[in-house]
Amino acid sequence: MTSLLEVEGLCVTFGSGAGAVRAVRDLDLSVESGEIVALVGESGCGKSLTALTLMRLTPPSARVQGSVKYRGDQILDDKGLKIKALRGKEIAMVFQEPMTSLNPSYTVGDQIAESIRLHLKLPRKQAAKQAIELLRRVRIAAPEQRAKAYPHQLSGGMRQRVMMAIALSCDPKLLILDEPTTALDVTTQAQVLEIVDELRKEANTGVILITHDLGVVADLADKVVIMYAGSTVEKAPVESIYSRPSHPYTRGLLAAIPRRTDGVRKRLDEIPGTVPIVRELPSGCIFADRCSCVEVDCRGAVPKLEMIEDEHYCACWHPQIEVETVSL
Amino acid sequence: MSAVSADVSIVGHPVHNQVHVEKRYRRLKVLLRRPTALAGGIGVVLIIAVAILAPLISPYNPTASNFSDLFSSPFSTGHLLGTDQLGRDTLSRLVYGARSTLEVGVLATIVGTIVAVPVGIISGYYRGFVDSIIMRITDVILAFPFLVIAVGLAAIFGPSLQNAILALGIAQIPSVIRISRGETLGLREQEFIQAAIASGASDFSVIFRYLLPNMMSPLVVQASIAIPGAILGSALLSFLGVGVQPPTPAWGSMLATAQTYIYQDYWLAVLPGIAILVTTLSFNFFGDGLRDALDPSLS
Structure with missing residues (x-):
């Protein structure tokens, strides 16, 4: 059986020759x-x-050198x-900094809905509804109102949960x-x-x-x-x-x-x-x-x-x- | 509803939609508290109103000549600001001149911005080879005196309003490219751009949904400072005769004709001069105030 993710000998190098810096060396990992x-x-x-x-x-x-296989398929291509x-x-990712990881110009509901529309090709209204559902799933109180909030109106913890909601929007594996x-x-x-x-x-x-x-x-x-x-x-x-x-x-x-x-x-x-x-x-x-x-x-x-x-x-x-x- | 408000109080992060509105309102207040910005704002509004309402305000047809009433001085009977060498009413010509002058200034800025912003973003976002090419082209345009471009366009296509707009728009392109490129360079390192890419956003959506909206305030400030420059430029072009063509009234061409009579009827030169001065100054003051009000270090 193949793993979900199989990383073998992953190396990340900056620069070359004598000044080369190997920031990640020979990482093996399977998930x-x-x-x-x-x-x-x-x-x-x-x-x-x-x-x-x-x-x-x-x-x-x-x-970047090495091999990264997702469900047996090499995804580390040129x-x-x-x-x-x-x-x-x-594959979804949630970043370290909840304060700066959201687009300050749009409401959080819009940003979640954008990801849903992009990947699941849902119509606008349905995506907005699902965005509210996701906010509820990450335990944000009063999700209908929060969806209309801009990132600067939310606390760090809430923004982090919004980031989670975006990551979860398409049921990542x-x-x-x-x-x-x-x-x-x-x-x-x-x-x-x-x-x-x-x-x-x-x-x-x-x-x-x-x-x-x-x-x-x-x-x-x-x-x-x-x-x-x-x-x-x-x-x-x-x-x-x-x-x-x-x-x-x-x-x-x-x-x-x-x-x-x-x-x-x-x-x-x-x-x-x-x-x-x-x-x-x-x-x-x-x-x-x-x-x-x-x-x-x-x-x-x-x-x-x-x-x-x-x-x-x-x-x-x-x-x-x-x-x-x-x-x- | 009661359940919802209970939730809000438990979590303790009530959504303040008002806060956002108040914040904008506060910026407006900051803008209007400065006397220069306020004066500039009033000036801008008045000039735009005059340009829009020109047919209602002007007492005479600006192109109708009256040879029985040449060179009448200001405050003479029937003509508040006198008449010119063809007996046309100066006030009416100034009022209509605001139209063509503003049109050139604003349209040139719009044309310049629309062309330059996407180019600047692409340059800053993709970096590398594309960036070098675009920046070198920018340098070339920057090294070209805009008058040469304007006169060249007039020579090839004939002098017209459109060519004046085109020339002034091209003159603005380099600085707008640089501003949008610089903003992009700063923004692309921010985590929300990376987060957007990580959640599968295409380059197109990164550019139009993430980069562009977040650089609006510097661009608005740039435009408000570029407009007076373009107005001055359009006056210069019509002064040289390669801009708006007679008989359409324009401040620059009024100034040019008045040269001939400057020793006898100096007000013919002074009045359009004052109009240009006041307009440019108003936009500059307003632009400066806008820049200060949108300065993020303020809040």
Whole structure:
């Protein structure tokens, strides 16, 4: 059986020769229908770029290599014609910034209806009706009135839900969510995630969820891909990530989540330093400089992504496989 | 209805349609609070009213000559602003002159804008090769004195109102292309454009539904500043005799004829001069006020 989306060896490079910057390296990813795959990492790890690359929205200076198969069909072609036919209809995307992702010149109802008319070829009136239905589906109160509102009249959370409504307008088979909850407060965040979960269950939609919030991942995701400076460092089903995190980076991320049991005075754990600039990657393991358990041989060669247990991959010379329960 | 209002209060984001209206209203207030902008606005409205109502206002037929009453001075009996060398009523000619002058100014701006905006958007949106070609052509037009274009058009097709409009429109194209291109360059990096492409919008719909509506205010300001330029240009062209042709009254050609008599009957030159001055100034003041009122940093 072919996966909904199968990404193999995806590389995104900017520039060429000695100045070449590999912003995404050798990414392997597969998404099944009804499955939520989380892409996790700090800022600047290439998560958003990966999403843009899948949609073919990368700037012209980006060089993309590898293979992206949608239902077994190669969609990474030279001119981006294949993806053009799928955008919005089969594969939809919700952007990070709800404040700026809507057209300020039209009402939100118009914008949802536009997408419906474009893809489903419905007449104007019916599209407007369906737009209101979609607003209701993303739990916007009084959708009839809200449909007539301009984006600047809505709060960030509402705009994000409007973005969701646009993405859902044509029942996409694959939904890419680029940090959908970053700009929202916790209650709206929960509502948005609820909609995603519902969609996965009811419409059997495959979801790629990009986030840096491991708390969100634990609730929702089936598989987790941890990215660091453009590379995949760990990839596993969600239970393994939480029960047996193997890469020191993953462990660092998990340790950095504040816990209720920590007490008020305890300093939050952190990973020292920042993500290296992709142009100046250290030789050997890219995480070596910030790693708490770095050893001499770590600086020699780049560790490959290897299977350490069933379905659990890790790119580390000294993966820690002992069982350790991380409570959230 | 009660259920709806309950919802509204729970979520706490009531839709303020009034807010939007009030915002526009506030911009209008800002525009009118400035004395220069207000004066300019009144001037613009008056001149447009005069041009539209010309047949009702003008006391005489502007082209009817009366050889028994040549060069009568202003405030003389029967002619408020006197008569010219053919005994035509100056007031009537000024009133009708507003028509042809405004027509040239406004139509030239419309022609220039309609041609230039799509070109500028295409240039900024597609970038690359297309962009370089368009920008080089723009440079060439910019390097061409518009008078040469106007006189050249008049030489080839004969002097006429249409050719004056065409020449003045062409003269505006480069700056409008640059403005719309610049706006496009800024807008295309915004997320809602990317979001539109991601939801499958075609280039056509990106250009006409996303780019164009969001650059309306700079374009409106540009037009309001371009119109006085074009009015001045049209006066210049009719002064040189390549614009509106006699006997149709135009301020520029009135000025040109008055040259001959400037030492004896200076008002024949002064009056159309004042008309040109007042019109250009009104539009300029109004345009400046409009630019300030539409400035997003204001709100």
